[in-house]
Amino acid sequence: MIEGNTNVRSARFGAGSLSELDLDPGNFLVTTMEVPWRHAEPRLKARPKAVLFVENMEIETLERQLAAAPVVDTVVGIGGGQAIDLAKYIAWKRGLRLVSVPTILSVDAFVTPAAGIRRDHRVEYVGQTSPDPLVIDYDLIRTAPPELNIAGVGDLLSIHTACFDWDLAGRAGKSEYPFRPEDITHARAILADTMAKAGAIRACTDEGLRAIVEGYMRVNTICLPAGHYRVEEGSEHYLFYELEERLQRSFIHGWIVGLGIHLLSRLQENRHAEMVAFMDEVGLRYQPADMEIRRGDLEASLLNLRSYVAGRRDLWHTVINEREITPAWVNEALATLRF
Numbered sequence: 001m002i003e004g005n006t007n008v009r010s011a012r013f014g015a016g017s018l019s020e021l022d023l024d025p026g027n028f029l030v031t032t033m034e035v036p037w038r039h040a041e042p043r044l045k046a047r048p049k050a051v052l053f054v055e056n057m058e059i060e061t062l063e064r065q066l067a068a069a070p071v072v073d074t075v076v077g078i079g080g081g082q083a084i085d086l087a088k089y090i091a092w093k094r095g096l097r098l099v100s101v102p103t104i105l106s107v108d109a110f111v112t113p114a115a116g117i118r119r120d121h122r123v124e125y126v127g128q129t130s131p132d133p134l135v136i137d138y139d140l141i142r143t144a145p146p147e148l149n150i151a152g153v154g155d156l157l158s159i160h161t162a163c164f165d166w167d168l169a170g171r172a173g174k175s176e177y178p179f180r181p182e183d184i185t186h187a188r189a190i191l192a193d194t195m196a197k198a199g200a201i202r203a204c205t206d207e208g209l210r211a212i213v214e215g216y217m218r219v220n221t222i223c224l225p226a227g228h229y230r231v232e233e234g235s236e237h238y239l240f241y242e243l244e245e246r247l248q249r250s251f252i253h254g255w256i257v258g259l260g261i262h263l264l265s266r267l268q269e270n271r272h273a274e275m276v277a278f279m280d281e282v283g284l285r286y287q288p289a290d291m292e293i294r295r296g297d298l299e300a301s302l303l304n305l306r307s308y309v310a311g312r313r314d315l316w317h318t319v320i321n322e323r324e325i326t327p328a329w330v331n332e333a334l335a336t337l338r339f
């Protein structure tokens with residue numbers, strides 16, 4: 001199906017695939033949240049030894065939950081990004097088999113090896129895991145609100161701005177990694193294939209949901225061997241990091257990345273109108289009003305973005321370093337958004 005290293009040791013795609021999963025009763029634990037668990041529990045053939053609910057992703061909380069978890073062979077993550085990340089953290093720390101069951105496609109946590117955790121509210125990626133299997137049960141995923149599944153395209157559309165950034169860094173001799181134009185070509189093919197499935201994604205059909213999952217897996221065939229996510233993460237994500245630290249709250253990942261694509265593709269002068277039209281067509285939300293972001297906060301965030309990036313040594317060279325964000329630019333850009 002997909003060539004190359006996808007990080008997914010095995011996968012089961014299909015409506016009803018969770019109910020066909022054979023798990024050793026009493027020898028696995030589940031990490032989840034209330035709503036996904038309500039939908040998933042009746043579909044499981046076996047009962048888990050324990051169910052751990054996500055509290056928050058701060059390292060102290062994760063360590064406390066880990067210490068209290070019973071001895072089992074397998075950890076099954078059922079839910080969105082945080083439920084899966086908690087499962088990954090436990091699987092990594094204890095050397096357990098990981099089963100990933102996304103109930104929503106809003107983030108790509110279920111196909112990436114590292115667990116996204118927080119240390120003092122700052123994102124950090126730790127550990128190394130592979131789902132075995134990854135269970136993509138379309139019926140289960142469709143229990144989530146459609147706009148949250150559609151949010152999953154955010155991390156694929158970000159290829160558009162991220163590849164521009166990497167290309168910019170490569171040409172300036174400022175790429176932090178060996179610059180590989182073939183990776184950019186490959187990533188842009190994934191972007192084009194995703195954009196060709198707009199109708200199916202908007203309607204959350206099996207085909208549309210599969211397109212998102214396969215898009216993520218294909219991105220991994222580039223990013224895992226390279227050892228970085230440069231083709232899908234760039235300036236559009238950096239705006240999100242700044243806003244998250246500034247406002248000290250979380251966002252629907254694909255939506256905030258969508259806002260980043262809107263603003264940073266404009267700064268890049270990189271087919272901005274086309275990307276905005278596509279986000280509207282596929283139904284990806286990106287408006288500040290959708291995320292309760294106030295105009296003053298977004299304005300301050302944009303004006304601070306360059307010094308924010310400069311203050312973080314782990315962030316890459318992007319358009320933010322090359323083009324100044326002026327108050328006049330911010331005024332013009334924000335006039336096209338809804339608050």
Ligand SMILES: [Zn+2]
Nearest residue numbers: 155237253257
């Ligand atoms: Zn992302």
